[in-house]
Structures are given as C-alpha cells and as structure tokens.
Amino acid sequence: MNEVAVGIIANPASGRDIRRLVAHGTVFDNQEKVSIVRRILLACEAAGVARIVYMPDYYRIVEMAREGMRSDVAFGVRLEPVPQVLTGLPQDTETAARWMADKGLGCIVTLGGDGTNRLIAKVCGDTPILPVSTGTNNVFPEMVEGTIAGLAAGVVARGETLDDALYRSKCLTIVKNGRTVDQALVDAVVLDCHFIGAKALWETTGLRRVVVTRGEPHNIGFASIVGCLSPITPHEPRGAWIDLLPDGTNLCAPIAPGLVLPVGVSDVHSLALGEAVAIEAPPCIVALDGEREVEFARGDVGFIRLEASGPWVVDVRRALAGAVRRGFFCDPVRLRRLAAA
Structure with a gap:
C-alpha cells in the first residue's frame, strides 16, 4: 500500500x-x-x-x-x-x-x-x-x-x-469577453459599482443580481436570500438566480453575522447545470463568495455559468x-x- x-x-x-x-x-x-x-x-x-x-x-x-x-x-x-x-x-x-x-x-x-x-x-x-x-x-x-x-x-x-x-460540488464560472476568469463555490453577486475597494461584501446597497449554487435558510451571506425563498441543497443538480429590486422590501435574510436585513427581490429563477446568466449593463463588479473580485468595464461582455465541476x-x-x-x-x-x- x-x-x-x-x-x-x-x-x-x-x-x-x-x-x-x-x-x-x-x-x-x-x-x-x-x-x-x-x-x-x-x-x-x-x-x-x-x-x-x-x-x-x-x-x-x-x-x-x-x-x-x-x-x-x-x-x-x-x-x-x-x-x-x-x-x-x-x-x-x-x-x-x-x-x-x-x-x-x-x-x-x-x-x-x-x-x-x-x-x-x-x-x-x-x-x-x-x-x-x-x-x-x-x-x-x-x-x-x-x-x-x-x-x-x-x-x-x-x-x-x-x-x-x-x-x-457545484461551482459558478465567471466568463468575461469570452475567457474564463474566475469561479465561485456558493454565490456570485453582481454589484452596481465601478471599482472593487474593500473586498468583503456585507451590505445590500447596489446589489443587482445574486446567482447561487446553493442556498438554505440556515446559511449566512447572500446565498441566504435564495435560501429564505426557495432553498437549494448542495447536492441538488441545479442552482438559482434572483434580481434585487431597488424599491420596496419583501424579504429579510441573514446577510452577514448579526445583520438580518430587508431586501426587495424578484421571483427565484432556477438555473440548470450548464446554463448561464448574463452580466448586464457594465460597468459593474462581481463579488465571489462574499468578496469583490471581478471588474467589468463599459463594453465588456460576460456571463455566470453553473457547472458541476467544483x-x-x-x-x-x-x-x-x-x-x-x-x-x-x-x-x-x-x-x-x-x-x-
């Protein structure tokens, strides 16, 4: 042996x-x-x-x-x-x-x-x-x-x-201008901002879209937004995405330790393995697993794809x-x- x-x-x-x-x-x-x-x-x-x-x-x-x-x-x-x-x-x-x-x-x-x-x-x-x-x-x-x-x-x-x-495990692949640039294990969050700044993400201001591989109500972070509406376990062969609405609140979720915040959300959209969600209207930042990581400048094209290759x-x-x-x-x-x- x-x-x-x-x-x-x-x-x-x-x-x-x-x-x-x-x-x-x-x-x-x-x-x-x-x-x-x-x-x-x-x-x-x-x-x-x-x-x-x-x-x-x-x-x-x-x-x-x-x-x-x-x-x-x-x-x-x-x-x-x-x-x-x-x-x-x-x-x-x-x-x-x-x-x-x-x-x-x-x-x-x-x-x-x-x-x-x-x-x-x-x-x-x-x-x-x-x-x-x-x-x-x-x-x-x-x-x-x-x-x-x-x-x-x-x-x-x-x-x-x-x-x-x-x-x-599942993962989310970030593709920018035809090239894979990074990945996330839990969530990818599209933010309405132009530069990364402090990497850690803890507030809901400026959030456009949340894409997740999983999300349950006992989770902490942005995956909990999906988890508090339509839970997805780590073993299910699917993910989900949801848009954040700037006006109104219809959900509260544990976004960070000690922070249960109200948010406005659209319906939860199921995401099949191999399916992608577009990153719309750059400039924006994509945060991966709670940290700002990928910048999209005006004119960049990209998407977030759910894969079973974690x-x-x-x-x-x-x-x-x-x-x-x-x-x-x-x-x-x-x-x-x-x-x-």
Whole structure:
C-alpha cells in the first residue's frame, strides 16, 4: 500500500476581515486554529496516516500544534511543510493547494471560510477536500470537530470508506469577453459599482443580481436570500438566480453575522447545470463568495455559468459511516497500535 498522506491548509487570515467592524462577526483566533489542528493531527495518526504535508504560514499554526502536544503523547506522523516562499497573500493558499494536488495526497483538510476554499478549489483538481469552518461566510465549510475531521480525512486517504463519502460540488464560472476568469463555490453577486475597494461584501446597497449554487435558510451571506425563498441543497443538480429590486422590501435574510436585513427581490429563477446568466449593463463588479473580485468595464461582455465541476468534497458523516461498514474501527492491528502508544 502506498504511504498514506494528508494535507492541511490553515489560513491564518480567515475570520479577520472588515466584517468584524461593520457587522458582528467573531474574530476567529489563530490560537483556536492551533488547537483544532492539534486534534486533526492526533486523529490522523490514529487513522493510520503516515505523512502530513502542510502550508507554512507566518503564525506557524501547524508547528505550534505539534509543539503544544503533551510530553507523554507519542506522535509518529511525519510532518512536512510545502516548499514555498511565503508572501502573506492569498496566493500562498493556491500555491500550497496546487503542490499538494500535484503530489497526489489522499485528502486536503482546509481551515477557513468560503473565500479560502474558493482559492483551493481552483487548483486542487481531483484531490478531495475536507472543509472545516474557521472563517466569516461559512456556507461551504461546515462546523466539524477537529478530531472527527482528522479521522474522516484519514479514512478517505486510506481508501477505508465507501464511494458515497465524496461528492462533486457545484461551482459558478465567471466568463468575461469570452475567457474564463474566475469561479465561485456558493454565490456570485453582481454589484452596481465601478471599482472593487474593500473586498468583503456585507451590505445590500447596489446589489443587482445574486446567482447561487446553493442556498438554505440556515446559511449566512447572500446565498441566504435564495435560501429564505426557495432553498437549494448542495447536492441538488441545479442552482438559482434572483434580481434585487431597488424599491420596496419583501424579504429579510441573514446577510452577514448579526445583520438580518430587508431586501426587495424578484421571483427565484432556477438555473440548470450548464446554463448561464448574463452580466448586464457594465460597468459593474462581481463579488465571489462574499468578496469583490471581478471588474467589468463599459463594453465588456460576460456571463455566470453553473457547472458541476467544483472540487470533490468529503462528506464527514458518510465517510465515517462507510469506515464502520468496512470494520475500520475494529481492526485488531489498529487497536494494538493504539494500545501501545
């Protein structure tokens, strides 16, 4: 059997954007990320992972997780940083994810919000990701305990689960003047403005159109606008779009932490896989998963297309249920090894 390897990308900047000032988002402390990663490391070892490759960062999240283990804990997993030059920019995340995918790791555990996972999804190819929520807009990643995340990543990397442990997520492709320029995992919002400014999006002023891959009433962010009218789950083979009306209000939705705002909306329009929605009347900005990203100048032509080509994602519950059916937790070799640790 090939060496079992798992990747960890913990974004030190997730959970720290301007929405802490303009909304009521909680600062997700990096020390808490250290604690989560420590539990992931220990659970990966228990699952039989031999090697963990991680994105280095200026806070040293993974290194501090290892250094903070109790002296009586015998930790036998080999830790390796991705050989990259840190810039402190979002490109660090993409560089690490691309390197991990190229090396054929069995699974990548991500700590961040929708924005972090959007960067990883663009370059991870067919390597499955297990998103752990530590950001602001957390529709794509779930709140999952680090121990459980580590076990699920381990059984997926080892192939000790069943096929339904992974699902292919949907995505929204942004096409500008005939060229694909970016993608979103959850929502793409067309804004009536001429320049990007602060990237984080938290208000409804100037919103023209919201296009989503999914949207449920328990979501936070602009996907919740669709979710509060006509919910769409991550597994349904469709998306939706809705126009924002400048006059009148007929809906309230949780747009950002602590901000349940009234909005005026049109009817929800279903969007089939492969179908596109036009980006009308530039100039405008398209925000992706809660952050302003793509500028359209006057004369530019573009559209937003729903595709089934997002990243492979680990369904934690199904992964562990599959491991149970395969007898993973009753394996005598694993039990002897854990008893001797």
